[in-house]
Amino acid sequence: MSDPAEQLQQIYVAGFELKVFDRFPKCVGVVRDHCIALLVPATDGLQMLGTPGWEMGEAIGVLVETGGRRVFQAKQETVEATPDRLEALRKFREELQALLHPQP
Numbered sequence: 001m002s003d004p005a006e007q008l009q010q011i012y013v014a015g016f017e018l019k020v021f022d023r024f025p026k027c028v029g030v031v032r033d034h035c036i037a038l039l040v041p042a043t044d045g046l047q048m049l050g051t052p053g054w055e056m057g058e059a060i061g062v063l064v065e066t067g068g069r070r071v072f073q074a075k076q077e078t079v080e081a082t083p084d085r086l087e088a089l090r091k092f093r094e095e096l097q098a099l100l101h102p103q104p
Contacts, residue, residue: 002044002045002046002100003045004041004045004046007045007046007099007100008028008046010099011030011096011099011100014095014099015032016030016031016032016096017030017031017032018030018031019031019036021058023058024038026040026041027039027040027049028040028046030096031055032092033088033092034054034055034085034088035052035053035054035055035088035089035092035093036052036053036054036055036060037049037052037053037092037093037096038050038060039100045100046100047100048096048097048100051063052089052092052093052096053072053074053089054072054079054081054085054089056072056074056077056079057074059074059075059077060074061073061074061077061078061079062074063081063086063089066078069081070086072085
């Protein structure tokens with residue numbers, strides 16, 4: 001069983017910023033390069049809540065397709081899902097997942 005405090009320390013040391021949000025009091029936000037994920041305690045340590053997205057102020061832009069193009073959307077605000085942003089999100093997700101569930 002992983003200790004959430006130790007996991008958060010490892011995540012922080014790896015260069016991720018930790019945030020708390022009034023709207024999500026049971027979650028810890030993890031941010032790097034404008035990518036964001038919410039973490040919640042689980043039986044085997046921390047796990048991602050939902051899918052990581054794009055940081056848009058105090059909101060999380062989720063990746064959607066609208067009008068034939070991919071964008072990150074939070075309410076009425078959208079940000080273009082450029083190849084660079086999609087690559088940043090892919091790397092963010094993979095690195096965070098590796099920290100949450102390290103292979104022996």
